[in-house]
Amino acid sequence: MKIEEKRVGSSLLVRILELNIGADRAVAFKETIGKLIERGERRIVLDLSSVEFIDSSGLGAILSVLKRLGKDGELVVCGITPPVASMFKLTRMDRVFPVHETVEEALAAFCQ
Amino acid sequence: MPLLVNLVGSLCEWAGACHADRHLLVLCLAEAANNSIIHAYHGEPGNKVIVEVTLSPERLVFEVIDTGETADVAKMNTDRRHAIGAASLGALAESGRGLAIMQEVMDSVEYSTEAGYNRLRLTKQVETKKS
Numbered sequence: 001m002k003i004e005e006k007r008v009g010s011s012l013l014v015r016i017l018e019l020n021i022g023a024d025r026a027v028a029f030k031e032t033i034g035k036l037i038e039r040g041e042r043r044i045v046l047d048l049s050s051v052e053f054i055d056s057s058g059l060g061a062i063l064s065v066l067k068r069l070g071k072d073g074e075l076v077v078c079g080i081t082p083p084v085a086s087m088f089k090l091t092r093m094d095r096v097f098p099v100h101e102t103v104e105e106a107l108a109a110f111c112q
Numbered sequence: 113m114p115l116l117v118n119l120v121g122s123l124c125e126w127a128g129a130c131h132a133d134r135h136l137l138v139l140c141l142a143e144a145a146n147n148s149i150i151h152a153y154h155g156e157p158g159n160k161v162i163v164e165v166t167l168s169p170e171r172l173v174f175e176v177i178d179t180g181e182t183a184d185v186a187k188m189n190t191d192r193r194h195a196i197g198a199a200s201l202g203a204l205a206e207s208g209r210g211l212a213i214m215q216e217v218m219d220s221v222e223y224s225t226e227a228g229y230n231r232l233r234l235t236k237q238v239e240t241k242k243s
Binding site (some may be wrong): 023082 | 135138139142143146149150196204205206207209210216217220235
């Protein structure tokens with residue numbers, strides 16, 4: 001899975017450079033982000049501004065990452081496009097992890 | 113899958129489905145196709161999933177057909193909408209939301225099987241544009 005990483009203080013900003021996180025990309029997503037967690041990353045800002053489609057498998061992959069981060073880790077999501085927002089609203093994901101409009105807001109949330 | 117999603121998204125837009133609905137309709141079609149690929153065919157390549165889209169003045173119907181393993185018909189036709197939200201499913205459950213999503217978005221979701229063909233029929237009332 002194509003991503004772009006940027007260190008911002010103790011956080012890692014990860015921008016997903018794919019148009020879709022569907023069933024065919026969910027495993028790749030888990031593996032890619034999983035490697036980041038394995039190397040010690042614990043505060044991840046997931047920028048989904050390029051993602052135009054996510055299905056329940058993709059959502060499951062994000063939840064898998066959240067579980068892997070565990071109690072010591074944090075995940076916030078930002079930049080969600082309207083299709084992804086519809087999906088998150090439908091599945092009430094806003095109750096599971098924070099969703100911010102912009103990268104700046106997401107990073108600021110980590111600083112609070 | 114992306115090609116199918118784009119084609120159907122355009123059809124939904126033409127049918128007059130509002131923007132938010134269009135995304136969710138496309139999502140439902142993807143979930144239905146995934147069901148066939150993952151559960152009926154166990155992810156094995158080389159199998160066929162047939163998608164039929166019917167647009168009439170008042171409704172949009174997706175039928176997703178496979179010839180793989182038949183699902184439990186009673187389970188597939190059970191209301192699973194309670195499972196859609198994070199709290200009820202177990203907040204971090206990684207799977208199990210597909211059917212609930214379809215049932216929440218569509219006006220009806222019907223699973224049937226006949227002569228080796230499994231059919232998932234999704235129906236949504238829409239106000240189609242007049243030509």
